[in-house]
Every structure is written in structure tokens, then in C-alpha cells.
Amino acid sequence: MGNRLSKIYTRTGDDGKTNLGDGKRIPKDHARLELIGTLDELNSAIGIVLAHNPTTPSVKACLQQVQQDLFNVGGELCPPYYSVTTSDKTSALEKTIDEWNAELPPLKEFILPGGNLKSASCHLARTICRRGERSAVTLYALEAFNLEILRYLNRLSDLLFVAARVLTKESNTQEILWEHERR
Secondary structure (H helix, E strand, O other): OOOOOOOOOOOOOOOOEEEOOOOOEEEOOOHHHHHHHHHHHHHHHHHHHHHOOOOOHHHHHHHHHHHHHHHHHHHHOOOOOOOOOOHHHHHHHHHHHHHHHHOOOOOOOOEEOOOOHHHHHHHHHHHHHHHHHHHHHHHHHHOOOOOHHHHHHHHHHHHHHHHHHHHHHHOOOOOEEOOOOOO
């Protein structure tokens, strides 16, 4: 592949704009860059989950694949446009959710993020993913793109929720249930 990143700083973004893959310059606060940046943040948050060394092999393998997928989604959102996010990727997330969920106790109340570092980190990734969904909706209203990205992000946030539950179970800690105040 060669040296793709031979020079880390270029100074071309010092004016508050950045280049897209097609050479077009856009402001760094553009909705497209907001989404790409949020996906980068999400990928980093998933990296933190993985750094906590989950011992459930399917969680580790799935999250490593998600990191690869998120890089591909970021590339897909940067011209020249190409589509790699397919319904198969979303279906794979659904299959994994169903497999993991089958091994968990049924939910009777909302769960508060926390319990242990692995689970809490996964909940943080889930909330970043939800922000990514919102950013994707904003961008889609301005500029259409592969709609499967929205579906994938929606399912990914669900997967991260279930993964947090799996990580709580793996650590033999209790889920923290919301204590709903009733009047």
C-alpha cells in the first residue's frame, strides 16, 4: 500500500476548511464532517471497550468488525462516493443481537449505564452512535446518501446496548435498574 500518511500535518485545514476526496473544500463544521467525525469518535469509543479486554469471544470479534465497518462508512461518506454498507451488514448485526439477547434475562426496567468499566464504556459508545444517527439524519436531509448507513447505525446502537448487557453478565456484576419515581 505504500506510505499513505507520510506527512501527518499539511496546514491545509488551518483556514477552517478541509478537502474531500474529490478535492472539494468544505467548512469543518459541515454536516458531512460532523457525521464523519462522530463516526470516528464512535470508533475510538469502541476501541476503549476492546481495550478493557472483553472475554466473550463473539463480543470481541463483532466489535473489531464494527470498527472496520465504521471506517468503510466514513469512506463511503467522503467523495468519490461508493457503497459498501449493505443490508447484509445490518442483518448480521440483527443476527448477533438475537444470539446475545437469547442468553440474557428479559428486561423489566430501563438500565442505567454503568455496572463495570466494560459495560459503561459500551454504553458510552452506544450514546455516541445515537448522536451519529442524528447527524446522519441531518446530513440526509441536506444531501442524500446510501440510506443503509442510517439503518446500520440504528441497529449498531441496539447492538451496543445488548453488548453492554453481555459485558455486565461476563463480569458477574448486576445491571443498575432505573428506579422510576411514581407520583
